[in-house]
Structure formats: structure tokens, C-alpha cells
Amino acid sequence: MKMNKIAIALTSVFLFAVGQLSAQNIKSKDVVFKSKADSITIGATISSPEKAGKYPAIIIASGTGAQDRDGTMGGTKMFARIANYLTPKGYIVLRMDDRGVGKTTGEYRYATTADFALDVLGAVEFLKAEKNVDLNHIGLLGHSEGGAVISIAASKSKDVTFLVSLAGLASNGLESLFVQNENLVNNSPLPEVDKKRSNEINRLMFATAFQYATSDSLESKLNAVYNYWKQKDDSYFKTLGIEFDHFRFPIWSYVQYAIGPWYRYFVKYEPQLFLGNVDVPILAINGSKDVFVDPVNLDYWKQYSRSGQLGKVTTLLLPNVNHLLQPCKECTPSEYSKLGDIPDSTLDSIVKWLGQTVK
Structure with a gap:
């Protein structure tokens, strides 16, 4: 019994030390920048590896509804979780407040999906001036409507070199x-x-x-x-x-x-008008029990994009997983707050793809 207690104590110390190490490997700073759309000023957080060097960068685009930079939904902080997982693996992650939320000005209700894409392009321009960003590897990650946002943004910028869709929209409106x-x-x-x-x-x-x-x-x-x-x-x-x-x-x-x-x-949104001009590598992930963005969208990422025609689209269907990428039982929106964060296995799939495609 004493040995078990000692083992538990040592394990706790080890886990605490790992937690400290992960925290020390990340540096975060709050920033503001201008949208490419209008006079909107956008508030954001950039998470970077502590060690000096050039790193690939990822900008997160949110889904429908005004959200904060952490992606607070269903009792989780989806975007903060993604940033804190990817950054120690060697990626810079920028996540931002939507219009009218936090440090971002403007009113969400007066904006369109196209405006949100211009906000993302403002983030691209901002990151290009950051000295630790690898300018050859700036990508976009979109959740839900964010899939349409990153499609529009990527079609308008040669600086975007890869896309990650998490339950991202690729069907017409x-x-x-x-x-x-x-x-x-x-x-x-x-x-x-x-x-x-x-x-x-x-x-x-x-x-x-x-x-x-x-x-x-x-x-x-x-x-x-x-x-x-x-x-x-x-x-x-x-x-x-x-x-x-x-x-x-x-x-x-x-x-x-x-x-x-x-x-x-x-x-009136037609994804092929934008994705037809996108030829960068794309990773698209959906849950099989997503009631908001049907898993058929995985096929559309391949069908509508130039990337799909070039064989550059990777899709992943997760069984019994909902719109927030949570393994689920009832798989209804009312269950979200009971399920916790995106599991490591899903984030590991993103890291693996990034390692093969970006680095």
C-alpha cells in the first residue's frame, strides 16, 4: 500500500512537471489589427513556441454566431484547446474575437460570411509582419461556417498555403x-x-x-x-x-x-465559386453524428475544390462524433456541455497531417 502511495505521488509530480514544461513551451500575446473589409479593429491572441525560430502559422475562423477568441461553446473553449495543443508541437496559432465581441469592434449582425473572410485576410497580413512566422506556411482552420470563411479567404490570397476544416461547411447555403x-x-x-x-x-x-x-x-x-x-x-x-x-x-x-x-x-452562397480557385492541401474532418454540418460535406471538399481535382484533399470521418468534435451518445446539442473537449486523438490526427503536409 505504501509503494502504491509513493507511485501515485511520483506520478502526480511527473504530470505536474509535464504541465509546467508545456506551459513554458508556449508564449501568448494579445494583439489588435485591421480587417481587410472596413474599419473594423480585431482583437486576437497569438500563441507561439517559446524557442526562437520560424514556425508555420494557423488562423482560426469561427462558425455561425458571435464567438470569443477562445471558441467558448457547449461548456468548452474549443479554439483555446486547439491553440494550446498545436503550439507546443511547433505551430503559431492566432485566434480572434468575432465582430462585436471582446476587443473586436463593429456589430456582428451587419456582417456576412464574406466579411468574416476579409477579417481572416486581415489576420494573414498581420502575421506576415511577425518575425517568427514562416511566410511559406500560413494556413487557415475553420469550424462550421468557418469552412466557408476559409474557402473564400483562400480563394483571394496566395499567402494561404493549407486549410483545415473541422465540421466545416462546403455545401451551398x-x-x-x-x-x-x-x-x-x-x-x-x-x-x-x-x-x-x-x-x-x-x-x-x-x-x-x-x-x-x-x-x-x-x-x-x-x-x-x-x-x-x-x-x-x-x-x-x-x-x-x-x-x-x-x-x-x-x-x-x-x-x-x-x-x-x-x-x-x-x-445564396455557392462554395464551388471559391473552392474552384483553391489548390492548396486541405484536411477535412467531420463527425458522423453532426446535425449541423452533415458529413456529406467531406465529399464536397473534394468535389468543389481545385485541390480535390489535384488529389490534395484528405478527409476523415469520425464515428459517433458531434458538431463540436466530441464523442457522443445522444449526439444532440443539449448534450454538448456534458462531453468535454475535443479528444487528443482528433487533435493528433491534425498534427500528423500537418507534419506530413506542412513541415
């Missing part, structure tokens, strides 16, 4: 809305009849938003289509013999969202 919402509805506890109604009205509204995305009449068209559907749906519900109708479509909030600049741009 309309298809992604169809698939994402049907996944969420079909995995919800709604009665089957309400799932059918929800999928029907969602598809109708999304298609209308797509058709009139560039029109001043979008708001009136959406309301008119909804009112037409509601009359038909009321008649349908009366045939079901159900006493109370609990199904509600949030028409006002949806319309206000859909007429904004982000939605108008996103619903």
Missing part, C-alpha cells in the same frame, strides 16, 4: 439550411405529424428566401408564403382529429433574421 434543419427536426422529440409540418414550412420559407434574397420585397414575400401555407395547414390539422395544435412556426423572428445581410448572403 440553401442545401445546408435544408439538411441542417431537417436533421434537427428529425432528431427532436416532436410528434411525427409536427415533424412533417415543420420540415414542410422550413423548406418553403428557405426556398422563398433563396428566390428573393436580393430583392427589396423579401419580407413581404416571406409573409405572403407563410400565410398561404398557414391556411392550408389549418385545414390539414382539422382532419387529424387532434384537439389542440401545439405546433408554432416563429414567423416574425424568422423573417427578421432572413431579411438581414448575413442570411441574404448565406442562402
Whole structure:
């Protein structure tokens, strides 16, 4: 028993020492720089190896919704975790606050995916002036909508030399809305009849938003289509013999969202217009249980990119893994906060690919 206690004590000391060593191998600094888009000032953190030298650099692009530089989602700090894992392996990582968050100015609601790509290009320009950055190896890592962001950015810059997609979007905007919402509805506890109604009205509204995305009449068209559907749906519900109708479509909030600049741009987004000009190595990783970015996106990274035609796309499908790259059981968004960080095995896959491709 005494020997076991001694072994445990020594193990604890060893782990503490390793933790200290890892911390000593990383230096971090907070910076600000300008977006390539407009007058936005972006706040960010750069994590670098402590040892002097030139290192490959990676810029992280976030997904939909205003996020802080650490990528605080579902009880995890996804981007801080990635930076702290990759930096001791010999990579510089820049992660930034989204518009209107932390030290970044502007308002998120007025920006589009294309604006976020220009923010990333501002980060590229900033890193080019950093003395420890290997200018021949600057890459982008995008999560969720960040996949579209890095696709746009890479198509506009010869300084970007590799891409990493983590559950990253490579489908067109309309298809992604169809698939994402049907996944969420079909995995919800709604009665089957309400799932059918929800999928029907969602598809109708999304298609209308797509058709009139560039029109001043979008708001009136959406309301008119909804009112037409509601009359038909009321008649349908009366045939079901159900006493109370609990199904509600949030028409006002949806319309206000859909007429904004982000939605108008996103619903018309066509990835091949950008990825067709991208010929750098790409690593694309998805979880098989991702209800937000369907795993079929792995195929699109190959199909739509010039990189795919050149055999430069590597894809990895992780079984029973969700949108935050967490191994899951129920695999619903409500489970995220119970599951912890991205596992080492997934991050090791990124490090291995980077070692083969970048260094």
C-alpha cells in the first residue's frame, strides 16, 4: 500500500512537471489589427513556441454566431484547446474575437460570411509582419461556417498555403439550411405529424428566401408564403382529429433574421465559386453524428475544390462524433456541455497531417 502511495505521488509530480514544461513551451500575446473589409479593429491572441525560430502559422475562423477568441461553446473553449495543443508541437496559432465581441469592434449582425473572410485576410497580413512566422506556411482552420470563411479567404490570397476544416461547411447555403434543419427536426422529440409540418414550412420559407434574397420585397414575400401555407395547414390539422395544435412556426423572428445581410448572403452562397480557385492541401474532418454540418460535406471538399481535382484533399470521418468534435451518445446539442473537449486523438490526427503536409 505504501509503494502504491509513493507511485501515485511520483506520478502526480511527473504530470505536474509535464504541465509546467508545456506551459513554458508556449508564449501568448494579445494583439489588435485591421480587417481587410472596413474599419473594423480585431482583437486576437497569438500563441507561439517559446524557442526562437520560424514556425508555420494557423488562423482560426469561427462558425455561425458571435464567438470569443477562445471558441467558448457547449461548456468548452474549443479554439483555446486547439491553440494550446498545436503550439507546443511547433505551430503559431492566432485566434480572434468575432465582430462585436471582446476587443473586436463593429456589430456582428451587419456582417456576412464574406466579411468574416476579409477579417481572416486581415489576420494573414498581420502575421506576415511577425518575425517568427514562416511566410511559406500560413494556413487557415475553420469550424462550421468557418469552412466557408476559409474557402473564400483562400480563394483571394496566395499567402494561404493549407486549410483545415473541422465540421466545416462546403455545401451551398440553401442545401445546408435544408439538411441542417431537417436533421434537427428529425432528431427532436416532436410528434411525427409536427415533424412533417415543420420540415414542410422550413423548406418553403428557405426556398422563398433563396428566390428573393436580393430583392427589396423579401419580407413581404416571406409573409405572403407563410400565410398561404398557414391556411392550408389549418385545414390539414382539422382532419387529424387532434384537439389542440401545439405546433408554432416563429414567423416574425424568422423573417427578421432572413431579411438581414448575413442570411441574404448565406442562402445564396455557392462554395464551388471559391473552392474552384483553391489548390492548396486541405484536411477535412467531420463527425458522423453532426446535425449541423452533415458529413456529406467531406465529399464536397473534394468535389468543389481545385485541390480535390489535384488529389490534395484528405478527409476523415469520425464515428459517433458531434458538431463540436466530441464523442457522443445522444449526439444532440443539449448534450454538448456534458462531453468535454475535443479528444487528443482528433487533435493528433491534425498534427500528423500537418507534419506530413506542412513541415
